[in-house]
Amino acid sequence: MTNRIALCLFAAIVILAPFIPGFPPFWIILLDNIGLAAIVAMGLVVLTGVGGLTSFGQAALAGFGAYSAAVLTTHYGWTPLATLPVALAVSALAALLLGFVTVRLAGHYLPLGTIAWGLALYYLFGQLELLGRHDGISSIPPLSIGPISFHEPARLHAVIWGALLLSGIATLNLLDSRIGRAIRSLRRGSTMAGAFGISASQAKLIVFVYAAVLAGLSGWLYAFFQSAVTPSPFNLNAGISYLFMAVVGGAGQVWGAIAGAFIITELRDVIQRVMPALIADSALYEPIVFGVLLIVLLQVAPDGLWPLVQRFLPEPKPRSVPANAEPLAGRAMPVARGEQILKVSEATKKFGGLTAVNAVNFGVKSGEIVALIGPNGAGKSTTFNLITGVLALSSGTVSFAGQVISGIGQQRIAELGVARTFQHVKLLPDMSVLENVALGGHLRGRKGLLSALLRLDRREEAALFAEAARQIERVGLAEHMHKPAGSLALGQQRIVEIARALTMNPSLLLLDEPAAGLRHFEKGQLSQLLSQLRSEGMSLLLVEHDMGFVMGLTDHIVVLDFGTKIAEGPPDVIRKHPAVLEAYLGGAAEPKPTSPAVSGGAEA
């Protein structure tokens, strides 16, 4: 059973529950509170659980939805339904404005930022005359759609859980989309996302607005549920509570939001019912007991409760790879074979007093494999970062296919067709190899948020996954396609990164230590693959410490030492170059082969 069908069945049962004879009205109210909270927590599933952005301010965003409904119906006589688009738009706009400032904050500054505006908005709600100050707004008319009134609890209950169902399906759709993968990539930092043309700040803003719209929807429903709105349900405590729901339930999982909302709401309710029977002045101790129970819960299930439940559920079926998907559009090589595709001119990078790369010049011709070698700390990875736009040059330029690319930004460089792998593998370990590789095709897709939410992106997704599968087969990892990327050996993870980069369909491929961690025969296979790419016209620049691998494969070698180029030329020349021998072994011998030549080239 798919998640969507399970969600529909579950929501249907909950919606129909009040029609069971003898179903206590009090339970309907409890279920409604759970549903309302779960909608907000659903946004946090994507924002915090998937995107890694912690927000304590979601309750305040729900306030925008609630107050929009309250003001427009009571002050201006709008019909309840007409206020819905406004409530969602106001919440989205507020998130957009707050997000512009907040998502740029990194580390603990981000949650602190959300606390700051969460507090500020709560006090604002309590001060504005229009919003009735701390007394709020009462006498909100019951929700109605045309002639149908939802005054009756069972009906409003159906609307709340119907809204939760739609939110859950939209969230599942979002997570299973090109935009969803971009959001997931945020957890590995903006450098990895940027390498595939994903704007981290844009992805953060999207997820921020999405979570705010869900919070706004919950707030809008709350206004009609309570028939009154005051600032207290939108204070910082409520914001913390929503975050707890997402974390306790299992941040990152749609079912986790529902489980978390259920547990926190029910726990609070049980404490409030049981404690007065046990001790006098129980109200004093309730928050303490609640806090202790939460800590115990988090100790027992640090990843949340839903992953514990999942252990008893059948394994989800691996994603099927469409056999007859349309091929993705290709990319013409930007320069003719043999012409210079990459030119690094006087590239210099200073970190404070340290010159990591010092006026380095070299080039890569189309259809050529060039190696950048040098002892540890020579400046190789820094040079990669300068070429791919991760770091800004202190001086000098980098040109790609005749166009200066220094300063144009990581994303634009990726769009031009420069793909890379990383020295320290940057995969999403919980995601399958297939999904990780599909991330590399981000720029080859076009479908945005709306298409993802409405699932109008299936053709494009099929094409992206077919391409990802093709690249995985190409690098020889077909049997691992459906495994979590983190379960593979480190050497294999490096190969997954190559498949991911190839899915971008690059003209220039930069590989940072691709052979590290591979066994002898795997190095042979990798060498064959890279030779094959070269014969297809792709250009490659690689950083590699394995001299046997480098000498047997490359056409040209550039040697750095202490940030300065000390030699360049074909492998035969480099192997005997006195400056290279000096840099590597103090002049005692040739650069030491750490593996035999693997591509039929000369042994180092």
Ligand SMILES: Nc1ncnc2c1ncn2[C@@H]1O[C@H](COP(=O)(O)OP(=O)(O)OP(=O)(O)O)[C@@H](O)[C@H]1O
């Ligand atoms: N962000 C940074 N801030 C300060 N210094 C840095 C930074 N990045 C690199 N360096 C320094 O720049 C020098 C070159 O580092 P780089 O990582 O480019 O070397 P490398 O040749 O790739 O080495 P290795 O083979 O060990 O990976 C080193 O001295 C390193 O400590």
